[in-house]
Amino acid sequence: xxxxxxxxxxxxxxxxxxxxxxxxxxxxxxxxxxxxxxxxxxxxxxxxxxxxxxxxxxxxxxxxxxxxxxxxxxxxxxxxxxxxxxxxxxxxxxxxxxxxxxxxxxxxxxxxxxxxxxxxxxxxxxxxxxxxxxxxxxxxxxxxxxxxxxxxxxxxxxxxxxxxxxxxxxxxxxxxxxxxxxxxxxxxxxxxxxxxxxxxxxxxxxxxxxxxxxxxxxxxxxxxxxxxxxxxxxxxxxxxxxxxxxxxxxxxxxxxxxxxxxxxxxxxxxxxxxxxxxxxxxxxxxxxxxxxxxxxxxxxxxxxxxxxxxxxxxxxxxxxxxxxxxxxxxxxxxxxxxxxxxxxxxxxxxxxxxxxxxxxxxxxxxxxxxxxx
Amino acid sequence: xxxxxxxxxxxxxxxxxxxxxxxxxxxxxxxxxxxxxxxxxxxxxxxxxxxxxxxxxxxxxxxxxxxxxxxxxxxxxxxxxxxxxxxxxxxxxxxxxxxxxxxxxxxxxxxxxxxxxxxxxxxxxxxxxxxxxxxxxxxxxxxxxxxxxxxxxxxxxxxxxxxxxxxxxxxxxxxxxxxxxxxxxxxxxxxxxxxxxxxxxxxxxxxxxxxxxxxxxxxxxxxxxxxxxxxxxxxxxxxxxxxxxxxxxxxxxxxxxxxxxxxxxxxxxxxxxxxxxxxxxxxxxxxxxxxxxxxxxxxxxxxxxxxxxxxxxxxxxxxxxxxxxxxxxxx
Numbered sequence: 001x002x003x004x005x006x007x008x009x010x011x012x013x014x015x016x017x018x019x020x021x022x023x024x025x026x027x028x029x030x031x032x033x034x035x036x037x038x039x040x041x042x043x044x045x046x047x048x049x050x051x052x053x054x055x056x057x058x059x060x061x062x063x064x065x066x067x068x069x070x071x072x073x074x075x076x077x078x079x080x081x082x083x084x085x086x087x088x089x090x091x092x093x094x095x096x097x098x099x100x101x102x103x104x105x106x107x108x109x110x111x112x113x114x115x116x117x118x119x120x121x122x123x124x125x126x127x128x129x130x131x132x133x134x135x136x137x138x139x140x141x142x143x144x145x146x147x148x149x150x151x152x153x154x155x156x157x158x159x160x161x162x163x164x165x166x167x168x169x170x171x172x173x174x175x176x177x178x179x180x181x182x183x184x185x186x187x188x189x190x191x192x193x194x195x196x197x198x199x200x201x202x203x204x205x206x207x208x209x210x211x212x213x214x215x216x217x218x219x220x221x222x223x224x225x226x227x228x229x230x231x232x233x234x235x236x237x238x239x240x241x242x243x244x245x246x247x248x249x250x251x252x253x254x255x256x257x258x259x260x261x262x263x264x265x266x267x268x269x270x271x272x273x274x275x276x277x278x279x280x281x282x283x284x285x286x287x288x289x290x291x292x293x294x295x296x297x298x299x300x301x302x303x304x305x306x307x308x309x310x311x312x313x314x315x316x317x318x319x320x321x322x323x324x325x326x327x328x329x330x331x332x333x334x335x336x337x338x339x340x341x342x343x344x345x346x347x348x349x350x351x352x353x354x355x356x357x358x359x360x361x362x363x364x365x366x367x368x369x370x371x372x373x
Numbered sequence: 374x375x376x377x378x379x380x381x382x383x384x385x386x387x388x389x390x391x392x393x394x395x396x397x398x399x400x401x402x403x404x405x406x407x408x409x410x411x412x413x414x415x416x417x418x419x420x421x422x423x424x425x426x427x428x429x430x431x432x433x434x435x436x437x438x439x440x441x442x443x444x445x446x447x448x449x450x451x452x453x454x455x456x457x458x459x460x461x462x463x464x465x466x467x468x469x470x471x472x473x474x475x476x477x478x479x480x481x482x483x484x485x486x487x488x489x490x491x492x493x494x495x496x497x498x499x500x501x502x503x504x505x506x507x508x509x510x511x512x513x514x515x516x517x518x519x520x521x522x523x524x525x526x527x528x529x530x531x532x533x534x535x536x537x538x539x540x541x542x543x544x545x546x547x548x549x550x551x552x553x554x555x556x557x558x559x560x561x562x563x564x565x566x567x568x569x570x571x572x573x574x575x576x577x578x579x580x581x582x583x584x585x586x587x588x589x590x591x592x593x594x595x596x597x598x599x600x601x602x603x604x605x606x607x608x609x610x611x612x613x614x615x616x617x618x619x620x621x622x623x624x625x626x627x628x629x630x631x632x633x634x635x636x637x638x639x640x641x642x643x644x645x646x647x648x649x650x651x652x653x654x655x656x657x658x659x660x661x662x663x664x665x666x667x668x669x670x671x672x673x674x675x676x677x678x679x680x681x682x683x684x685x686x687x688x689x690x691x692x693x694x695x696x697x698x699x700x701x702x703x704x
Contacts, residue, residue: 092565092566234424235424235592236632236652237424243648261565262566262638264637264640266640267638267640305570306595307596308595309594309634309639310623313598313619315577316599318570318574319567322537323567
C-alpha cells in the first residue's frame with residue numbers, strides 16, 4: 001500500500017470514513033453501511049475526546065522479585081484512556097504489556113509488586129481501594145478477556161453457569177432471571193441460547209472466545225481489557241469476532257485496552273497505539289500516525305517485521321538481535337543494542353518521551369538531536 | 374522457477390483417514406486429506422495455507438512418513454516412497470526429507486547440550502567419525518544458521534536459549550544431514566514478532582544458497598507470499614486453489630481464498646471491514662468418506678446445486694494458477 005493520507009491529529013477517527021476509500025483495494029466492493037457506521041462512531045469519539053479520561057495511569061512501575069534481583073516489567077509508564085476509545089498496546093513478549101493489564105485490574109500477585117505510581121479510574125485510585133470497593137470495581141467497571149479462552153473457561157461446568165455466576169455474584173438477581181439474561185448475552189455475541197447448557201469442550205475456539213466476551217460484557221463495564229483476544233484463532237474467525245466486538249462497542253460505548261503483538265490488526269482497530277519495549281512506553285500516538293510515521297526505531301523495526309498481503313514484495317529486515325533481559329538493563333536507552341542508528345548519547349542517558357507532533361510522543365535521542373540542530 | 378526439472382517429492386491423489394470413534398457398530402472416520410496432489414521442485418518453496426484442521430500439517434506428516442497415507446501415491450524423485458524405503462531403508466529417506474516443527478521448546482532434547490543434538494544426525498546419517506571432524510562440522514552448521522559465537526552455543530543446553538535461537542538449532546539439525554527437502558510446519562508461529570522475520574530470512578538464504586526445497590506450512594498467508602514462490606490453499610482436507618503466490622494472493626479466484634484474503638488484517642483499511650459478503654453462516658464441516666460435493670459449499674455465497682453433489686474438478690486458469698471450483702467448470 002503506497003497511498004498515505006496525512007490525517008489531522010486528534011480527529012483520526014472522525015476522518016477515517018473519508019479516508020476509507022483511498023485505502024480500498026481494487027476489486028473489493030465498498031460497503032456503504034460500513035462507512036456510515038464509521039462516520040457515526042467517529043462523531044461520538046471526537047465528542048468524547050475532550051472528556052475526562054476514564055482511566056489514567058500515572059508513572060506506573062511494576063517489579064517482579066526474582067532470586068537474581070528485581071526485574072522491572074513495567075517502567076514508569078503513564079497512559080490514559082478516554083471514554084469510548086480503543087487504545088492498543090503492542091510489543092514483543094516480555095515487554096510488560098500483559099503485566100500492565102493485570103495491574104490495572106489489580107490482579108497481579110507476588111512475585112509481582114507495584115513499586116510506584118497511581119492507577120486512577122474516574123479519579124479513584126485503584127491501588128488504594130479497600131477489598132469491598134475493589135470487588136465492586138472489578139467486572140462492574142473493568143472486565144478482562146484473555147488470550148486462551150480454553151483456559152479461562154471452567155471445563156467441568158456449563159458455560160451458562162459461568163455466565164450467570166458473574167451476575168449472581170455482583171447483582172441482586174433471581175437465578176431464573178440471571179439465566180434468561182445469560183441467554184440474551186449469548187445471543188448478543190452471536191451464539192444460539194441453547195448453548196447455555198454446553199460445556200467448553202463442545203464449542204469451537206471462536207465460540208469459546210465469544211462466550212468469554214459475553215461474560216466480559218455481562219455487567220456492562222466501561223472498560224474491557226483484552227489481552228491477545230484473537231491470537232490463537234484463525235484469521236477468518238478473528239475477523240468475525242472483531243466485527244462483532246465493534247458492533248457491540250457502538251451499542252454499549254465501552255473503552256477497550258487492546259493488547260496484542262499483531263500490529264497489523266491493531267493499526268486497523270485502535271484509535272491510538274502505544275508501543276512498549278523493555279517495560280517502557282517508547283511511543284504513543286494516533287494509530288495512523290504511529291503506523292505511517294513511526295518515530296522510534298523500535299516501532300519502525302516492528303512495523304517492518306510484518307510481510308504485507310498486498311504491498312511490495314521486498315526483502316524485509318525487521319529487528320536484529322534479541323529482546324532485552326530485564327535483569328541486566330544497560331544505562332541509557334534500552335534499545336541501544338538492537339538500534340541501527342545508536343550514537344554515543346544513547347549509551348549514556350535514558351531518552352524521555354517527547355512530543356513529536358500534537359498527541360504523538362516518542363522516546364528517542366534522535367528526535368531531540370534533530371530538533372536542537 | 375525451475376519447473377522444467379523433475380519434482381523432488383510429489384503427492385498424487387493422497388487420501389488420509391483418521392478414526393474418530395472406533396465403536397463396533399458405528400465406526401466413524403474423518404477424512405483429513407482427500408485427493409491431494411502437488412509437486413515440490415528442487416530449490417523452491419511451496420506454502421500450504423489453511424485454517425487449523427484443514428489438513429496442512431497432515432500433508433507434511435505424510436511426506437515425512439510420520440503418518441502412512443491410505444490411498445494415492447507419494448513419490449520421491451518419481452519412485453513411490455514405500456518402494457524407496459523398502460529398497461534403501463527408512464533412514465535413507467529421512468536423510469533426504471527433514472522436518473522442522475512448530476514448537477522449538479518441545480523439539481529439542483532438554484537433557485543434552487546443543488553439540489549433541491546436532492552431532493547425533495551427523496554420526497547416524499553422515500557417518501562422520503572422530504571428535505575433531507564432528508566438532509568442525511557442528512560449529513560450521515551453527516554458524517550457517519547465525520548462532521554466533523558457535524563455540525559458546527554448542528555447549529549450552531536448550532533451556533539456556535531463546536525461542537528463536539532454539540528454532541535456529543532445529544534448522545541446523547535438519548541441515549546436518551544435507552537434505553533435499555525441509556518440511557517446515559509453522560516454524561515461526563510460536564516465536565516473537567521481531568524474531569520471526571530473522572527465521573524466515575534464514576530459510577530464504579538456505580533455499581537460495583543450498584538449493585533446498587521447502588514445504589512451508591502456515592496459517593499466515595502474508596508470510597506465505599513473502600517466503601514461497603508458490604502457494605496452495607487448503608480447506609477441510611482439499612486443495613482449493615494453488616499456483617504462483619502472487620496470482621493466488623493478488624487475484625484469488627476460489628470463494629474460500631477470497632474470504633481468507635479479505636479477513637487478513639491490514640492497517641490503513643478501516644475497521645468494521647465487513648466480510649459477511651464473502652461467506653454464509655455455516656459450520657466448518659467434518660469431511661467423511663461418504664461426504665459429497667465441494668467442502669466449501671455450505672459457506673459459499675456463490676454455491677450452486679452441483680456444488681453439493683460432486684467434488685469440483687481441477688481447472689487451470691493460467692500457466693501457474695489452478696482452482697477447484699464449479700464456477701470454473703465449463704458447460
